[in-house]
Amino acid sequence: MQLLLAEDDPILANGLTAQLNAAGFTVEHAPNGPVAEFLLARQDFDIAILDLGLPMIDGLTVLKKLRATKPNLPVVVLTALDRLDSRVAGLNAGADDYMTKPFDFPELEARLRAVLRRARKDPASGGVAEAGVHVDRAARRAVIHGEAVELSPREATLLELLLIHADKVVTKEQIAAAWAGDGTEVGAGNTAEVHIHRLRRKLEGSGMEIRTVRGLGYLLAVERPDGRSA
Template sequence: MRILLVEDNLSLAEGLTALLRQSGYAVDVVHDGASAEALAAAESFDLVILDLNLPQMDGLEVLRAMRARRNPAAVMILTARGAPEERVRGLDLGADDYLIKPFDIGEFEARIRSLLRRQAGLRNSTVSFGDLVLDQTARSFLLAGQPLDLPARERGLLELLIMRAGKVVARESIVQSLTSLEDDLSANAIEQYVSRLRKRLAPAGLTVRTARGIGYFLDRAEP
């Protein structure tokens, strides 16, 4: 999952970026409204975490511009501006959540998980396909009842596949979801991750199939 963090407090931005990346999210960070508006227009994000008191362009103006372009990313406003009229205005302009500083880190993480579930069209925190189960709250997998420990990129890829089970996930979507602008993810690297996942899933009768020239999808292995 790819997140854009828009925060002009450099120490807070650094801390939140480290937290989100440690949880396996791909994170891009900008510190002013104009850069946020430009990046949101040029790139695809699952979630935008948006401060309001920003240099160059107010966060509400960034939000207004995003929704005017029908940008589908979920938006969490993260701000010290907590007056009721401010919250109403932000939500009316198209924000999906509004969290006031200072905030509890556990609540912050839970709200992110909730927004990303909603973005993926999921109501529950648990997603299953055959004997594979994803607990989105813990961001962990069980395979045939046993913990499935995965490196961050493999875990992120498997999350994409199980959350879109039955659909082909395009290579371009994989790259956008798993990488920030600072990262690089080649077609060969994706194929290596897929190969490793196939080996891990095989004992449970599952596999990752290739839709030639398009992408990959989660499937049951042939008997």
């Protein structure tokens, strides 16, 4: 996932970059508004974190200009301005979410994932879709080339996570975070390995393959139209 971090505090930016890299994002840092605009105009990002208090060109102006050229790019606003009018201004300018400083990184990561999930949703069916596979977590099922496949709650969450990060490694820590708070007890039948094994069987013939990346996690390889897969 390519992420733009527009933040003028160097200590915060360095810390966030390290944490985001560990979470699987590739980060480009912009210390001010002009650099943010330059990077946004010349690179394709999957998501952006934008501080409203950027020097030279403030973040709200950057956001308004961005929405004129890239209306669908997910943006999470990060700012010390916690007044209601500031939050409203950020959301009205086109922010997908809004967080105030100070904050906890796990919450920021969770919000980034949620925004990315919404951005990847299939508008026709209300779920995440990729290469002939559509997963509807709420309905606990996947549709694979037109055929419905029933999923457990954890299988649905796991498949959605793998689809969002298709062709990229998903760590066991990311899986645990996605499962956190679902009320299911961890046990021998609820490990990532067990659910990966079940999903592999259910994805047979779909053009997708869940690969184990030893020591790192799992990767959903998607077969491309030319027959190749990543």
